[in-house]
Amino acid sequence: MEFQTIGKPTPYLGGEDPVTGRAVYTDDLRLPGLLVGRILRSPLPHARIVKVDVSKAQRVPGVVAVITGQDLATKYGILPVGQDETALAVDRVRYVGEGVAAVAAESVEAAEEALERIEVLYEPLPAYFDALEAMNAPPPWIHDDKPNNIEREYHHHFGDVERGFAEADYVREHSFFCPRLNHAAMEPHSAVASYDLQGRLTVWSSTQTPYYLHRTLSKVLGLPMNRIRVLKPYVGGGFGGKDEPLPHEIVAAKLAMVSGRPVKVTMTREEVFYLNRGRPDQYIWLKIGVRRDGRITAVECKVVQDGGAYCSYGIVTILYAGQLLAAIYDIPNIKYDGYRVLTNKPPCGAQRGHGSVNTRFAFESLLDMIAEDLGLDPVTIRARNFLRPNTRTVNDLRVTSYGLPECIRRVVEASGFFEKWRKLPYGRGIGLGCSHYVSGAGRAIIRSEMPHSNVVVKVDVDGGIGLYTGTAEIGQGCDTVQAMIVAEVLGVNLRRVRVVAGDSDLTPLDLGSYSSRVTFMAGNAALQAARQIRDRLADVVSRALSVPADRLEFRDERVFDRENPDRGVSFDEAVYMALQESGGTLVGKGAYSPPPEAQGGTYKGAGVGPSPAYSYSASVAEVSVDVETGEVRVERVWTAHDCGRALNPLAVEGQIEGSVSMGLGQALTEQVVMKDGRILNAGLLEYKTPGLLDHPVIESIIVESIDPEGPFGAKEAGEGSLAGVIPAIANAVYDAVGVRIDRLPITPERVLEALRKKTRTAGRPAEKPEAVVSASADA
Amino acid sequence: MGVWYMPPFELVQPRDLDGALKHLADWATDTKILAGGTDLLPSMRQRLFEPRYLLAVGRLPELRGIAWEDDWVRIGAAETLNAVAEHPQLCQAFPALTEAAASVAAYNIRNMGTLGGNVCLDTRCHWYNQSYFWRKGIGFCLKKDGSVCHVAPGGRQCWAAYSGDTAAALVALEAQLRLVAPTGERLVPVREFFLNDGQRRFVLRPDEILTEVRIPQWMAGYQGRYFKYRIRQAVDYPLVGVAVLVRTSGPRVLDVRVGLTAVNPMPRYFDVPSEWLEDPPEAWVERVVEAVVRLARPLKTSLLVSPAYRQHLVRVFTRRGLRSLLALPTAA
């Protein structure tokens, strides 16, 4: 089948707006009487709140409302099992930066002054900043109902690892560490709320998940959902930092209700780092057993995550870390012990590649180490362990399409891997890393049987096509891709499609933009809705032209007889003909629920990991290492991504490049540094996301495995590539200078230190003529 | 947290230097001089400065222009870093300076940031360049609002690192600064301008404006290079900066100087004694390297790299600079 719209590189609908500064973000909103909301934050990492006195703050001129934790005492959380947060601390603060009170005022100056005048009496409690320490701490626990400060632990055993290791010819284990990260999205969080005289609350928020916000507002504020409207204006990136209801959104709403005036609460960059929800500090211990030929017989993994002070997505994160050990290679036996630990630090949550990234770094590194010990190359050891399409893994994940072999083949070819690996001069190296990710979760995190995505398509007398979707466009291009699907089905120009999205009064339910679910799920819903419209038009036209409906083709804005293309009507005529009939306005409705087979097993924790389809990715990185300074420069990255089918190749390439960029940052420079619960680099100057000059040339390669259940065969593209990039770089560093960095980020000092250790122990035989010191970078 | 508005101030925009000096005559201690603002304004948001007046000097004609005059090359203090970095004759004459200017921050910041502001840059320390909320929470330090140094707790001195890039070149080039006050002006050699005290920083008085940086024309006969360590190439302050200048005549090495920044509260320099130069370079290069390394006293003022690493880089960069300018084979 030849597509008209699908598969064509398509700039985003409305993409002109953000690039010309015309896009309206939440913080740009101006409403008559708008007040500034600001939040007072705890200076202590753990303390009982003895008293909060707001009387002086209330007297500051310009202050309209002051609230404290008591005003918002209902607990909430993104997970049904993690309802442990309040929008403002009620009787205890658990991390530096946790909100304690909030004010709404006529000006930011008045608001800040009022915050200064709120008097809080704290009684400090012992605080813990490291997961291992927190697990062994005596009471009082950070949450009284979480003994030993363990949020949740899982002990999974699939197959029989004892037998697996016994069958292995070679077993190697290693420990890895990955630090806390922040998403560092360009747009800091912002929320505007307004409460009208009819008792209806409207909230605009820079969120990835309007529906979860809607539910939570209802729960915490005690308003029925039908009296709340949630809108999502333009969002300047989320990466997981905006995919759950957050305190400032609830605070804005409450302040609006109390003051009777609209209120805006926008985070400073420093506050974004304390709001956090990024990747946790993570200890990983990993053991892999293989046969002589590289075939994996067993994997054992232990993970400890320092999740900070509240649950957030933590239980999902700790599960993903274990569950996604599977579904990329064929592993018959897996044992996993995961601990999600509470500490007195800002809560961690989901971040691009949620849960899977750090263990993937460990796994792909250890795989290379084992390959070397066995005299295998990095490609062969992976190829020995390929899955087959349409299998079920040992932990009950259903894998359908499987493009990993093709991804590896393509990057190896494009990078000239085998001409370079072990052959480049000392100081230069190349490495491979692979990864995979879900195309949406098979089971909704909110434990609901409702469809995960719903789309309504409406066609009326103007011939315009209204696409109503609850999805959250956050810069990833999901509005455009749904419009493309509808345009494809109806054979019309993309411009005919108007997307109405992210407004709970107008658009149907969608769970939101997280876990890479939107193209797959909302795409399927859009496809179904568009097909209903097409069927209705086909029916009308078929009767009018006396051509069987299944012979009608929708193409180039016409509906015509495939066997006699001159015989047909324009799309507008077809619509007009249909509107004459008793049904009137054309409405198509689509809904998507993952099939039962894609909802995983029945064991405890089985709900996380299953997906209707998995994306696959392989990256090759070429690096140079300055052996005198220890600096690593990534020269080039080739990344192949199996996205099923690239509905919009331009967007897929953008997502691959974005994933490489974030992988690069995590590999080399990014880390949130904390001391006693305080962040030392809560700003973009000292939190080192790579800039343009730090980026390698990126070659994105699209692999299409045509998934049987994805819309036109599509799977996810937004996250899956990231995880492979980091081990590709680490493996390349090893190839360049023979040192294995197992602690991220790979800083120059760590490289130098490892090089020194290596020369001291003069360990392994050199694979390379090390005497040929590369000309230093400046020569 | 992270107060997100500027503290209140009044912007004074005189038309010429006289106007600026008139303002300073009355209000010097309540005033901060504003050039490009790329250093001062972010610091004000962090409440490191809350001046009553900002005196804008960026457009004063007396602070503009790049000219060869008598024995000097005169660069107006308000010339932007990009104007310096991209000036063809300056690039030819003083490559270490233009390389240093080109390495500051990022292109758009260099469009705003001036040479004068770069020279007068505040010293940096990760205990200091933080928001008010943060500093208050941890306990103010002696450089601002407090009485202890978190880096060297016992002492009474601030060790914040002077982190201007161009100063490394300017001390090696023996540049001079013209400082103009309502009561008169003075010329101060850059080498005497700075103080090894992160708090007092330099001899500039509150009523003085730096109007020009001038470099002796005879320094144009030197080859020069600037080496900088920063975490991101796209934008970052130096954690180490080394400028190396060499003058040769055929095979003879006539003069060698090294300027050093970002590792002490002030920029430092080392002029190689002329007697050393009578021997072939291999005989003294390492001695120079060690002499420069001894000048560097980085302390734990930077968050992400250790003092030992910065010290190590001083060694690597100095050696690289010398060996490349002296056309010696790269060290193994």
Ligand SMILES: Cc1cc2nc3c(=O)[nH]c(=O)nc-3n(C[C@H](O)[C@H](O)[C@H](O)COP(=O)(O)OP(=O)(O)OC[C@H]3O[C@@H](n4cnc5c(N)ncnc54)[C@H](O)[C@@H]3O)c2cc1C
């Ligand atoms: C993200 C970022 C990265 C940066 N990276 C670097 C870097 O890599 N290297 C580097 O050196 N700097 C860096 N900077 C700092 C700054 O941009 C530059 O040093 C710039 O040259 C400062 O010049 P300015 O004109 O903007 O100075 P301003 O901010 O206007 O002033 C700086 C200081 O000098 C004083 N001053 C300015 N002009 C005069 C004058 N004529 N007479 C007397 N006093 C004066 C001011 O009162 C103030 O105290 C960076 C800044 C940012 C925001």
Ligand code: SF4
């Ligand atoms: S060196 Fe000491 S006094 Fe100076 S800024 Fe740092 S902590 Fe403060």
